[in-house]
Amino acid sequence: MKFLKWIKIEKIGYGGIGLARMSDGKRILIKWWALPWNVVDLKIVKQKKDYIEAHITDIKSYDKTIVDAVPFCDHFFSSLEKKDLTDEEKTKIWCGGCKRQLLSYPNQLKLKQDIIEDAFTKIKKLVPEIAILPIIASPEEKWYRNKIEFSFGKYIIKRDDKLNILSDWSVGFHKQWEFSKIVNIDSCWLISTATNEIFWYIKNLLISSWLPVYDQKTHKGFFRHLVIREGVNTQQLLVNLVVSDQYLVEDEQKSQWDNLLEIIKNDSYLKDKVTSFVVTYNNGLADVTHTPDSETKIITGEGQMYDKLLFTKENISEDQEKNEIEVSFRISPFSFFQTNTHGAEVLFHTAAQMVGYTKGTILDLYCGTGSIGISFMKLGMGDNLVGIEIVEDAIIDAWHNAKINGLDEKVFFAATPAEKAFTTVPEITQKLENLWLVVVDPPRDWLHKNVISTLAQLKKEYEFKLLYISCNPITMARDIELLLQEGFSIKSLQPVDMFPQTHHIETIWVLQ
Ligand SMILES: C[S@@+](CC[C@H](N)C(=O)[O-])C[C@H]1O[C@@H](n2cnc3c(N)ncnc32)[C@H](O)[C@@H]1O
Structure with a gap:
C-alpha cells in the first residue's frame, strides 16, 4: 500500500511532525505541513515495524479554529489552496520555511505551548508541581531574522517523462523534499526591508556576471551561498558570498570573477549599505558555508559587523x-x-x-560571542565570567566584546569543546571560585555525557544555579531528566518564541 486516505492528525510533536494512527493502532508520523485535527490523504514514504512515515498529498478537511490565517508568502504552497500553477510558478514554491503561516500568531503560540506540554510530560510526572508558564511572544511576528542564508542551484521539473530545465540559475532556499533543487526567491518575509533590498541588489549583480551556480549533485559551478547578517540595533550589514573556485579554470570565467570583485569593491550602493563584504572560497563537497579548509577573504570593510542588545535593569539588579x-x-x-535580535533581548x-x-x-x-554572560554582567549580575565555546572565531569575538563592554578584567574565554574543556584547559577549574551560575545553551543536540557529569561534579563542590536554554524541547527533556537524577531540582521554566511562522521553540529552565 502506497497511499492512505482520510487520516485524522491527532497531535503535533516537536519539529512539526504530525501524529496519527492506523486502525490497528500503528503510529503514522507525518512530516511537513501537519496541523492538528486536519484530515488528510497521505503517501507512505517509509514502512517500519512500529511506525509508518508519510507525506501529505491532500488536505480533505481542516479545523478552522486552528487553521485561521491566509498565507502571506508567494513561496509557500499548501494543498489547502491548490492553484493551477504555470511551470515558472512551480519553480518559486515550497521553499520549506514559514510552515505555520496558515495559523494566526496567537494560534501558533497555542500550538507551541501544546507541543512543549507534550515534550515535558515525563518530567511533569516526575515533578508534578512544576508549572509551564505561557509562552512569551516574539516582539515581531515577521521581519525578525538578522541572518539569512540563501543557496544557489538549479531548478528542474519533470514534464512528459523528460527532465526539462526551467531555470538553471536560482538563488533561494532548498525545496521541501527535493534538497538538490533551489526555489528561486525574490524576497523573504522573515528578514528586514534593508536585508531584502540588499539581497535583491546583489542577486542582480551576480546574475549579470554570467558566472554559473554550483550544482550540489555534480559538484560543479561557482556560486554556492549568500549569507546576509544584519545588526538590527546598529543598521550594519555583513555579506558573505560563498563560492567554489576549483572549476574556474577558463580565463574568461576568471576575468568575469575579477570584474565582479571590482564591481563589489567600487559599487556606490554597496559602499553605502554594506558594512563589510567577504568572500568564502569553499571547495568542499558538503552543502555548508565553510569547512576547516575553506578560506574567507575580506573584500570591503573589516570582515565583521556589530550589533547591540538593549535591556533595562528592571526586576534584575539590586538598584532596580x-x-x-x-x-x-x-x-x-x-x-x-x-x-532574532529583539527576541534575544526578551x-x-x-x-x-x-x-x-x-x-x-x-x-x-556554550558561550558563542559571550552574549549571555556579557549581557548578565552588564545587568549587574556576577563578578566574573568564564566562557567556553567550540568556534575559535566566536571566542576571539567574545574577548573583544568583553573589552568593548568594559569587562576585559573580569572574563576568561577558551576555544574548546565543552565536553573536554576541564581536561584541555585546566585553568578553567582555578577560575571557578565562588561559582554562582552555570549557563548551558547548546546546539540542538542533547548535552554530551561528559557535560552532564561535569555539572554533577560541580554540584558537589558549589551551590550554583543552572540556567539551561534550548531550542529543542525533546533533547532538553532528556537532559533535565538526567540532571534530576544527579540531584538538581527545578526552580522555574519558561518558553519563549524566537521563531514565529516556524515550528522552532525556545525554552528556559532554571535548576538548582
Ligand atoms: C545555541 S548557540 C548559543 C550561543 C550563545 N549562548 C548565544 O546565545 O549567542 C550554541 C553555541 O554552542 C557552540 N557549540 C557547539 N558545539 C559545542 C561544543 N561541543 N562545545 C562548546 N560549544 C559548542 C556553537 O558554536 C554555538 O556558538
Whole structure:
C-alpha cells in the first residue's frame, strides 16, 4: 500500500511532525505541513515495524479554529489552496520555511505551548508541581531574522517523462523534499526591508556576471551561498558570498570573477549599505558555508559587523535601575549570534529575571560571542565570567566584546569543546571560585555525557544555579531528566518564541 486516505492528525510533536494512527493502532508520523485535527490523504514514504512515515498529498478537511490565517508568502504552497500553477510558478514554491503561516500568531503560540506540554510530560510526572508558564511572544511576528542564508542551484521539473530545465540559475532556499533543487526567491518575509533590498541588489549583480551556480549533485559551478547578517540595533550589514573556485579554470570565467570583485569593491550602493563584504572560497563537497579548509577573504570593510542588545535593569539588579543598558557585540561571519535580535533581548532579560540577582562567577559552557554572560554582567549580575565555546572565531569575538563592554578584567574565554574543556584547559577549574551560575545553551543536540557529569561534579563542590536554554524541547527533556537524577531540582521554566511562522521553540529552565 502506497497511499492512505482520510487520516485524522491527532497531535503535533516537536519539529512539526504530525501524529496519527492506523486502525490497528500503528503510529503514522507525518512530516511537513501537519496541523492538528486536519484530515488528510497521505503517501507512505517509509514502512517500519512500529511506525509508518508519510507525506501529505491532500488536505480533505481542516479545523478552522486552528487553521485561521491566509498565507502571506508567494513561496509557500499548501494543498489547502491548490492553484493551477504555470511551470515558472512551480519553480518559486515550497521553499520549506514559514510552515505555520496558515495559523494566526496567537494560534501558533497555542500550538507551541501544546507541543512543549507534550515534550515535558515525563518530567511533569516526575515533578508534578512544576508549572509551564505561557509562552512569551516574539516582539515581531515577521521581519525578525538578522541572518539569512540563501543557496544557489538549479531548478528542474519533470514534464512528459523528460527532465526539462526551467531555470538553471536560482538563488533561494532548498525545496521541501527535493534538497538538490533551489526555489528561486525574490524576497523573504522573515528578514528586514534593508536585508531584502540588499539581497535583491546583489542577486542582480551576480546574475549579470554570467558566472554559473554550483550544482550540489555534480559538484560543479561557482556560486554556492549568500549569507546576509544584519545588526538590527546598529543598521550594519555583513555579506558573505560563498563560492567554489576549483572549476574556474577558463580565463574568461576568471576575468568575469575579477570584474565582479571590482564591481563589489567600487559599487556606490554597496559602499553605502554594506558594512563589510567577504568572500568564502569553499571547495568542499558538503552543502555548508565553510569547512576547516575553506578560506574567507575580506573584500570591503573589516570582515565583521556589530550589533547591540538593549535591556533595562528592571526586576534584575539590586538598584532596580530603569535606564536602558546597551551591550555591544562584534560578530564575525561564522560566529553564532541569536537570529532574532529583539527576541534575544526578551530571552536574555527573561532568563536574567528567572535567575535573579547573582554574585560570584558565571560559567557559560556554550558561550558563542559571550552574549549571555556579557549581557548578565552588564545587568549587574556576577563578578566574573568564564566562557567556553567550540568556534575559535566566536571566542576571539567574545574577548573583544568583553573589552568593548568594559569587562576585559573580569572574563576568561577558551576555544574548546565543552565536553573536554576541564581536561584541555585546566585553568578553567582555578577560575571557578565562588561559582554562582552555570549557563548551558547548546546546539540542538542533547548535552554530551561528559557535560552532564561535569555539572554533577560541580554540584558537589558549589551551590550554583543552572540556567539551561534550548531550542529543542525533546533533547532538553532528556537532559533535565538526567540532571534530576544527579540531584538538581527545578526552580522555574519558561518558553519563549524566537521563531514565529516556524515550528522552532525556545525554552528556559532554571535548576538548582
Ligand atoms: C545555541 S548557540 C548559543 C550561543 C550563545 N549562548 C548565544 O546565545 O549567542 C550554541 C553555541 O554552542 C557552540 N557549540 C557547539 N558545539 C559545542 C561544543 N561541543 N562545545 C562548546 N560549544 C559548542 C556553537 O558554536 C554555538 O556558538
